[in-house]
Amino acid sequence: MSEDWIEEYEALDKEIITIGERSRERHREIFLRGVDHPVLIEALENVLAYWRYNVRAALTQFSYEAVGGRGPVPSVFTEFCSVAGAGVGIHDDIIDRTFQKRGRKTIPALYGLPVA
Numbered sequence: 001m002s003e004d005w006i007e008e009y010e011a012l013d014k015e016i017i018t019i020g021e022r023s024r025e026r027h028r029e030i031f032l033r034g035v036d037h038p039v040l041i042e043a044l045e046n047v048l049a050y051w052r053y054n055v056r057a058a059l060t061q062f063s064y065e066a067v068g069g070r071g072p073v074p075s076v077f078t079e080f081c082s083v084a085g086a087g088v089g090i091h092d093d094i095i096d097r098t099f100q101k102r103g104r105k106t107i108p109a110l111y112g113l114p115v116a
């Protein structure tokens with residue numbers, strides 16, 4: 001049995017992490033643009049610290065390439081997918097009254113429902 005898959009897996013894992021890190025910094029710029037309320041800034045920073053989901057950004061990039069895209073996917077699209085994903089997660093926590101996930105307090109638990 002060939003061990004080539006291990007090298008391929010490690011290369012893919014590294015690429016997923018790289019794409020995720022590149023997207024996260026751009027997300028920070030978008031999330032905080034025009035925000036000047038200290039509690040809201042803190043809540044958004046908390047979302048960014050928690051929302052380290054590299055796979056979403058990588059799947060967006062891989063899908064773009066699969067349909068013929070070249071180079072990095074246009075950043076506005078990856079940001080939309082990630083910000084929408086974070087928003088859906090927070091919305092779900094509000095609707096379900098979820099105040100803890102994976103051992104961490106959710107945004108509604110930390111800041112209350114009006115801020116969330």
